[in-house]
Amino acid sequence: MTSSTVSETSAPVTIPQEAFDWYDEYAHGDIDRRTFLSRLASLSVAGLSVGVIGSALIPDYAKAEQVSFNDPAIKATYEEFPSPKGHGTGSGYLVLPTGLTASETAPAVLVVHENRGLNPYIKDVARRLAMAGFIAFAPDALFPLGGYPGNDDDGRAMQSSLDKAKIEQDFVAAAEWLSAHDKTTDKLGVVGFCFGGYISNFLAAALPDKIDAAVPFYGTPAKGELREQVKGPLLLHFGENDKRVNATWPDYEKTLKDNGAVYTAHVYAKAQHGFHNDSTSRYSPKDAELAWQRTIAFFNQYLG
Template sequence: MATSAKETNTTTISIPQEAFDWYDEYAHGDIDRRTFLSRLASLSVAGLSVGVIGSALIPDYAKAEQVSFNDPAIKATYEEFPSPKGHGTGSGYLVVPTQLSEKETAPAVLVVHENRGLNPYIKDVARRLAMEGFVAFAPDALSPLGGYPGNDDEGRAMQKSLDREKIEQDFVAAARWLDKHDKTTDKLGVVGFCFGGYISNFLAASLPTLIDAAVPFYGTPASEGLQEQVKGPLLLHFAENDKRVNATWPEYEKVLKANKATYQAHVYGKAQHGFHNDSTSRYSPKDAELAWQRTLAFFKQHLS
C-alpha cells in the first residue's frame, strides 16, 4: 500500500539554490572545498559574502543539541559489537531510557549517520529517540579508523577511504547485535540520513525479516539485485530540491509496488537535501518537525 504527499516549506530561503546544490556536491565528495568556495565567490548576492554563505551551509553542531547528554531521562554509553564480515569489530553510541527497570525492555532503533561518521547531530537524534522510549544505537562507520575525528571534511575523507561493502556489513552486524541486546524487545527499526538513508534501504532489503520498520531520509535505494527483497514497511522522506536522490525514486517505487511492499513516501516542498539536520541553513524547522513526528508515529505503530 502506498501513499504520497507533498508539503510546502514556508521558510524564507535567502541563500541561492545554486549554493545549496554546490554544497550537496561538496558534501558528497564530487567537488573539493576550494572549488566549492570558488563557486560561492561567483555569486553576486546582496548582503551575503562567501564567508556568510559558506558558514551558513557548513554544519555548526552547537546548534544541533535538542537533548543534553546529561539529561537524567536517558543513559548513554559507547559499546562495541562483533562484525566478522565487516571490519572485525564496530562501535557506537547506545542510548537507553532510564525509566526502564533492570528487567524491562523496549523496542530498538538503529540510527545511521551521513557520509562522514558519527557526528554530534546523529548522537542527538539517538537521544531524541530514547526520550520517546526507544533503545537507540548509532554505530560509527569510522570506528576502524578511531571514530569520528571532530570535523566533517576529515570524517568524509575517512569514510570514503573505507571499503563500502565492509561498512555495509558493519551495519548489518550492528542491527543483529542491537536486536539481541538484553534491553531490547524483538522489534527493530532503522532510521538514517543521506548515506544513512541508503543504509536504511539497504538493511530493509538485506534483512527483510529482521527490520520491522525502516525510515530513510533522502536516501538512495539498495542495489537492484537486493531491491526485490524489500517488503517494508517503509516511511520515505524526500526533499523537493534534491535532484540527485529524487532521480532514483521513480524506479525504486516501481519495485516496491511490484513487491507489494508497504510504504509511505512524502516529498517536502522547497526543502533541501539534509532538511532534518538542524546544524546548517539547509534545515527546515517545519518540515523537519513534521517528518520527525511522522517517524515517531510510524515506529510506535510498527515496533510496539
C-alpha cells in the same frame, strides 16, 4: 530561491538555490572544497560574502543539541560489537531510557549517520529516540580509523577511504547485535540520513525479516537485485529540492510496488537535502518537526 536567510548586517538575505546544490555536490565528494568556495564567489548576492554563505551551509553542531547528554531521562554509553564480515569490530553510541526497570525491555532503533561518521547531530537524534521510549544505537562507520575526527571534512575523507561493502556489513552486524541486546524486544527499526538513508534502504533489503520498520531520510535505494527483497514497511522522506536523490525514486517506487511492499513516501515542498539536520541553513524546522512526528508515530505503530 529558498527561505533560508543569513546576514552580515541586520538585513536578512536569501541563499540562492545554486549554493545549496553546490554544497550537496561538495558534501558528497563530487567537487572539492576549493571548487565549492570558488563557485560561491561567483554568486552576485547583495549582502552576502563567500564566508557568510559557506558558514551558513557548513554544519555548526552547537545548534543541534535538542536533548542534553546529561539529561536524567536517558543513559548513553559507547558499546562495541563483533563484525566478522565487516571491519572485525564495530562501535556505537547506545542510548537507553532510564525509566526501564531491571525486567523491562523496549523496542530498538538503529540510527545511521551521514557520509562523515558519528557526528553530534546523529548522537542527538539517538537521544531524541530514547526520550520517545526507544533504545537507540548509532554506530560509527569510522571506528576502524579511530572514530569521527571532530570535523566533517576529515570525516568525509575517512569514510570515503573505507571499503563500502565492509561498512555495509558493519551495519548489518550492528543491527543483529542490537536485536540480540538483553534490554530490547524482538522489534527492530532503522532510521538514517543521506548515506544513512541509503543504509536504511539497504538493511530493509538485506534483512527483510529482521527490520520491522525502516525510515530513510533522503536516501538512495539498495543496489541491483537486492532491492527486490524489500517488503517494508518503509516511511520515506524526501526534500523537493534534492534532485540527486529524487531522481532515484521513480524506479525504486516501481520496485516497491512490484514487491507488494508496504510503504509511505512524503515529499516536503521546497525542502533541501538534509532538511532534518538542524546544524545548517538547509534545516527546515517545520518540515523537520513534521517528518519527526511521522517517524515516531511510524515506529510506535510497527515496533510497539
